[in-house]
Amino acid sequence: MLTDTIYEDDRWEQADLEALAETAARATLTHLGLDPEGFEIALLACDDARIAELNADFRDKPTPTNVLSWPSEERGAEEDGDTPELPEGSDGVFAEEDGDTPELPEGSDGVFAEELGDIAIAWETCAREAEEAGKPLAHHLTHLIIHATLHLLGYDHIRDKDATLMEGIETEILGKMGIPDPYSEHSAD
Template sequence: MSISVDVQYAVEAQDLPSEHDFLRWVESVLQDRGVQGEICIRIVSPEESQALNAEYRGKDKPTNVLSFPFEVPPGVPVTLLGDLVICADVVADEAREQSKAVADHWAHMVVHGTLHLLGFDHINDDEAEEMEALERTLLARLGIADPYSV
């Protein structure tokens, strides 16, 4: 199975996951769904996260993860699934506020964002329940506790 992850570190921060960590977390989602493809993960500052969140979601504040699925034109043999933009400071702050290990919260954000790239969402209650149940299962396989039990 061909899965590749391009990681762009646009910030320097403590406790950033390695490229291997990101690949392992993405693989856990894609292999579970039988999907192959490429994902770009960009680690950004609060300023970059806020600008993108304002432009694409109309929310003028930084956020933990943004997902940008790539819509492949019909007949074009491209394996790009999309991009994840993750704000290092927001992830670290949330982990601290929720008393979670920073690495576990990073894994959750990558799993969550990758599921968005595959079309999962949490706009309504039924979708949210399905997505959260899948996140719990995938994270448990990685040895990470239920992120929603905090």
């Protein structure tokens, strides 16, 4: 599986987060021409209290947020609006520097995925945002996982042109999935 989900809050299981995250992350990588089989993302399904701790620790913002992401490596574009340097992807086979294949654990097929990074997502904030926007929770969660996956790949929205690029990609991916544009004023997922 592309995503490895850790549940700290059982409410996430009712939202079928694991399946939604897998589908959203796969759609994102595929849209960008990357083979999802070559990558792995760790996903923490938590509550507002836990994400507020993480937000305080990593961003000096001691408040809940919907989603946070930590890329395994810095890939951001230098110029505003440029595409980040995307990973080439794992070739799927692990070998040591001398070319020898190491002893693998029993039951292993020798295939290893490149870790893109970690995502944390908060139940209360996501559920509240979806309700306030009149969107199905599944649509909102799919958008947030796509958004976070793009962050893991080096996309950002701090600079104007970067935001336009990132939002455009999110909208294209969501459109392919039959989910309305979340940035449209009149969007009602």
